[in-house]
Amino acid sequence: MGDTGIPVPSWAERVADRLGGGPHVVVTGISPSGHIHNLREVLVAEAVANALRNRGEEVRFVFHADTIDPLRKVAPGVPESYEEYFGHSLSRVPDPEGCHASYSDHFLVPFEEALHEMGMDIEVLRSHELYEDGVYTDVTREAIEHTERLRGILQEASGREMPGHWSPYLPRRTSGKLTGARVLEHLPEEHCVVFVDEDGFEETADYSKGEGKLGWRVELAARWKALGVTFEPFGKDHTSRGGSTDTADRMSREVFHYPIPGRFEYEWNYIKGQGAMSSSKGIVLLPKDLLKIMPPDALRRLFLGRDPARAIELDLWEGFPRFMDEFNEETGGSEVPFNHLALVAQTVGEDVEAAATMLRRGGYEGAAGDPEQLAQDLYYARNWARDWAPESMRIGLLEPEESREFAAGLDAEQREYLGAVAASLGPEMGGDEVQDLLYSTAVGRGLKPKRAFAAVYKTLLGKTSGPKAGPFIAGLPPEEVHRRFLGS
Template identity: 75%
Template sequence: MRSNAIPEWAEQVAEGLGEGPHVVVSGISTSGHIHAGNLREVLVAEAVANALRARGEEVRFVFHADTIDPLRKVAPGIPESFGRYMGHSLSHIPDPEGCHPSYAEHFLAPFEEALEEMGMEVEVLRSHELYEGGVYTEVTREAIEHTEELRRIMQEVTGRRMPEGWSPYLPRAASGDLTGNRVVEHLPEESKVRFVDREGNEGVADYSKGEGKLGWRVELAARWKALGVTFEPFGKDHTSRGGSTDTADRMAREVFRYPVPGRYEYEWIGLKGRGDMSSSRGIVVLPKDLLRIMPPDALRRMVLGRDPSRRADLDLEGGFPRFMDEYRSETEDRPVPFSHLATVAQTVGDDVELAAEMLRRGGYGRAAEDREKLARELGYARNWAQRWAPEPVRFRLLSPEESREEMERLEEDQRLYLAALSERLEEGMGPEEIQDLLYETAHERGLKSKRAFAALYRVLLGKKSGPKAGPFIAALSVETVRERLRAGARSL
C-alpha cells in the first residue's frame, strides 16, 4: 500500500461515519517507549482520515499524547530511583537523561520526530497543555457535578464497587502526587476543588489551570466532547467487555450527552520470535529505528498489514528482504533485490560510486543511474545488515593484508585451489560463468566443493560462508578478488 492508496477497510470505516466535519483522534500514553505497536493505532487513524479527505470532508487529525497521566510503573532502563515519582504527572517528572524538559517528552519527542519524518499530516496535542490551557475546564466541571452518575456507571460496567469519596477528578497535591487525594468540596464558580491528600493535608486545585486531571475512563468520554471527536481507533485491550470503551460510551451518552465516536478495533503486533510489543516488558522496536531500514511508505505497509484487525508479527530478520522486494515491486520496474543491495552495501560501505559500479557489473545498471536514490537505499540495506540481518548474511570485505593472514591459516590444497582461481578468473566473466569456474577448478584439483568455497569465503570475508560466490565476484570485480587470491600464490 502506497501513501496515495487508501485501503478498502479504511474507506468502509469512513463511509460509516457520515458527513463531517470530522475530528479523528489517536491517543497514547507517554509513560515509556512509544513503539511500532503503538504506531499501528496512529496509522489506522491516518488511513481513515485520508479516506475522509479523499471524499472531500473537512478533517482535523489529532495525536493526543497523554502527558498528564500519573506514573504507574517505571519504564525499563530508567533508574529505580524514579520510583519516588510514582503517581506524579509524566509532564512534571524530570527527564532521566536530562535531554528533554520532562519524562513525558523524553519518550514523546522521538515518536513525534518519526511522525514528521513520515510526512504525516497530524496535530500533536499534549494533554497537560490542554488542561493548563482551559480546553478541558468545562467538561471537568461537568464531570465533577455528575460524580454520582459517573460513579454508578463505573460500578455497573466494571462490576467493582467504587470507594467512598470516589471522584472523577484527581487533584494534584503539593507533593506532586495525583493519586490518593480525596475531593471534599467543589467550587464551580472558581473552577476549583478542595481536597485532602493522603497525609491529611488540605489543599485547593484549580482545574482550569491543569492542577489535576480526570480519571482515565472519565477523561476518555470528556475528551471526545471537548475536542469534538468523531472517530478513534482502539486496541483490543480497551474494547474488551467491561473495558474503558464500554465505560466511556455510557458516560458520553448519559452524562456528557455526546454521541459515541466511530471506532475501529485493531489487533496488536509483535516481533517474530519475541511476542507482543510491550514497553513495560522491554519488547520494543521504535518507529525511528524502522525508518533507518525502510522508507515511510514501506513502514506504513509493514505496521498496518493488509488488515489491521488481525494480529501481525514483524519479521525484521530473515523475512525482511522478501518484504522489501514485494513492496518495491509495486513501485519500481525490476528493482534490485534487497539481499543484493545488502551485499553491495556491506562490500563498499558508503562509497556510492563504487556501489554503482558493482550494480552495473551485476546487471542492475538502471539502479545505478540515480545516485541520490541509490545512496538512500544503500543506507537502508546497510543499517538492516548491521542490526537485523541473520549472522550468515553479515560480512565485510577483507583488506588484502587481512586476506593474506586468512590464507596462511588454510590447508595447502585450499591455497593451491585459490592460486589456480587467481590465474583463471578474467574480467568480463558473468556470474554463472564464474560460478561454473569455481566448481570446475575444485573438481579438477580433487577438492570437495564445500572445502573449496569455505577457503574462498575465508580469504574474501573471513567467514566460512557468504553470498552466492559467482554473482558476488562478478559484481565486486575480478581484479579485486584476484588481489586477495594472489596473496595465496605468493605464500606457497
C-alpha cells in the same frame, strides 16, 4: 484535503465509508510514561484519516499525549529513585537524562520527531496544556456534576463497588500528587473543587487551569466531546468486556450526550523471539531506530501488515531482507536484493560511486544510475547490517594478507578449482555468467559444488557461506578477485 500521495489500504477505505461525511477528527494517543511503541495504532488512524482526505473530507488528525497522567511505574532504564515522583503528572517530573523539559517529553519528543520524519500530517497535543488552556473545562464540570451516574456506570461495567467518596476528578495536591485527595464540594461558577488531602488539610483546585485531571476512564469519553472526535482506533485490550471503551461508550451516551466515535480494533505486535511489545517490559521497537533501516512507507507496511485486525510478528533480523525485497517488488523500489545491497554497503562504506560500479558489474544498471536514491538505499542497508543483521550476514572483503591465510588452509582440489575459475574469469562477465562459471567449473572438475563455493567464500570473506557468489564476484574489481583466487 485531496489525495495525500500515501497508499491507502482497502480496509481503511471501508472504515472511511462507514464514517460518512465530515468534518472529521481522527484521534490516537498514549501516556508517554516510557518508550512509545504503539506505532501501529497511529498508522491505523493515519490510514483512515488519509482515506477520508482522499474522499475530499475535512480532517483533523491528532495524537493526544496524556502528559498530565500521574507517574505510576518507573520505565526500564530510569533510576529507581524516580519512585519519589509517583502520583505526579508526567509533565511535572524531571527528565531522567536532563535532555528534555520533562519526563513525558523525554519519551514523547523522539516519537513526535519520527512521525514528522514519516511525513505524517498530524497534530501532537499534550493533555496538560489542554487542561491548562481550558479545553476540558466544560466536560470536567459536566463530569463532576454527574458523579453519581458515572460511579454507577463504572460499578455496572466492572462489577465492583466504587468507594463512596469516589470522584471523576483528581485534584492536584500542594505536594504535586494527583492521588490521595477526597473531593468535598464543587463550585461550578468558580470552576473549582474543594478537597482534603491525605493529611486532612483542605485545599481548592481550579480545573479550568489544569490543577487536576479527570480519571482516565472518564477522560476518554470526555475528550471525545471536548475535541469533537469522530474516529479512534483501539487495541483489543481496551475493547474487551468491561474495558475502557465499554465504559466510555456508556459515559459518552448517557452523561456527555455525545455520539460514540467510529473505531477499528487492531491486534498487537509481537517481536520474534521476545513476545508482545511492551514499554513496561522494555520489549519495544522505536520508530526513530526503524527509520534508519527502511523508508517511511516500508515502515507503514511493516506495522500495518495486510490487515491490522490480525496480529503480526516482527522480524528485523533474518526475515527483514525478504520483507524489503517484497516491499520493493510491490512498490517498484530497488531492483537489488536487500541482502546484496547490504553486502555492497559493507564492502564500500559510504562511497556511492564505488557502490554504483560494483552494482553495474553485478548487472544492476538501474540501481547504479540513480546516485541519490542509491545513497539512501545504501544508508538503510548499511545501518541494518551494523545493528540488526545476524552474524552470518555481517561480512566484509578480506584484506589480501588475510585472504592468503585462508587460501593456505584449503586443500589442493579447492586451490586448483579457484585457479581454474580465475583463468576463465573475465571483467566483462555479469553476475549470472560468473555464477554459471563457478558451478560448471566445479562440476567439470568433479568437485562438489558445496566445497567449491566454500573455497570461494573462504578466500573472499573468511566464511564458508555468503551472498549469491556470481553477482558478488562480478561486482568486485577483477584484479582483486584474481589475486585472492590465485593466493598471491
